[in-house]
Amino acid sequence: MWKGIQEEESVFTIMSAMARQYNAINLAQGFPNFEPDIGLTAALSKMVSYSVHQYAPMAGLTILRTALAEKVAVYYGSVWDAEREITISAGATQAIYTALQACVKEGDEVIIIDPAYDSYRPGVLMAGARPIHVPLTYNYGSFHWDWDAVRAAITSQTKLIIINQPHNPAGIFLSDNDWQEIENLVVENDLLLLCDEVYEHMVFDGKAFISSCTRSAIRDRLFCVVSFGKTYHNTGWKVGYVLAQEDWTRRFRQVHQFVVFSVNSVAQHVFSQFLSTDDSYRYLSNFYQRKRDKFLQAMENTRFSMLPSRSTYFQLADYSRISDEGDVDFCQRLIREWGVAAIPLSPFMQKPLEARLVRFCFAKTDDVLYEAANRLSLC
Ligand SMILES: Cc1ncc(COP(=O)(O)O)c(C=O)c1O
Incomplete structure (x- = not known):
């Protein structure tokens, strides 16, 4: 072990x-105890009668990646190339594991912010790297980001920081000021950033969510990990995607091809179709x-x-x-x-x-x- x-x-x-x-x-x-949108399950029932049952391309169906590039461009105003910068994954967990294997190695340190989703630490350890845990601060009955503590944890071995926002379970997300702090830390220390944004569409009280994919200062250092499971009430389908600049996407796919090779073809066809008409998110x-x-x-x-x-x-x-x-x-x-x-x-x-x-x-x-x-x- x-x-x-x-x-x-x-x-x-x-x-x-x-x-x-x-x-x-x-x-x-x-996970929800209620069913996904009837439109999604109906599209699935219909799709199974078509010829969609063999391996999808390694990076994901082009039509799905194109639909995602369009969604991200329209919703976030951020441009990512469907062919070279978007990869479909078997949910966020696989994308996180794969990204870690693709870019950290023995001797590297990876900063994880606690409380943390339970797959981060094993993913870092399996890449041979060292997880460095930095807690959120807890005062006045709520959790807060602590950029001073993150800064203090950075060493010459630090390679990557994992941020989960919106954060499970603290329910916090990054303000523009927080983003500036992270951008400084990442750029000054020549780091990578893995941003887990599986709860991107659940932000309350009229507040705006700022996705990592919109931050140009760290665009070339980013893996932005997203999952369909939380957004479409279908966590069991295990489909997600990763935005990363071309070189990092190439490295990601080198590992991805031997971890899953390719992701469920039927689900990808269903999402390709569904995303073109659905704006329920x-x-x-x-x-x-x-x-x-x-x-x-x-x-x-x-x-x-x-x-x-x-x-x-x-x-x-x-x-x-x-x-x-x-x-x-x-x-x-x-x-x-x-x-x-x-x-x-x-x-x-x-x-x-x-x-x-x-x-x-x-x-x-x-x-x-x-x-x-x-x-x-x-x-
Ligand atoms: C923060 C966080 N990241 C990732 C995941 C897993 O996403 P997926 O089911 O797409 O692997 C979860 C699921 O609970 C989560 O809470």
């Missing part, structure tokens, strides 16, 4: 198995903001203190008024005694946080959110 990679089952597997065992409401795992922020607000309102009857959730479909909650036990123990007791599954935060952090926090996923139908809040009101 690789040194430093967790060998046991992940916290998601453990909590979900317990949730099933106790017939609990599962707000632990980060423009309404996704409103959709999830309404769910967040309903969940927050229902949770007012509980003793949890809710942190601000400004983006993504996650809500952090402080349980210190209910218990002072550790977050893993508390989450297990939540399932056993109150029938609701949540995710503890400590497995996402290298250094444990003093605060008592758990994460709820509100990508659930309203009845499920209300019933969960009802059960949690008994804690």
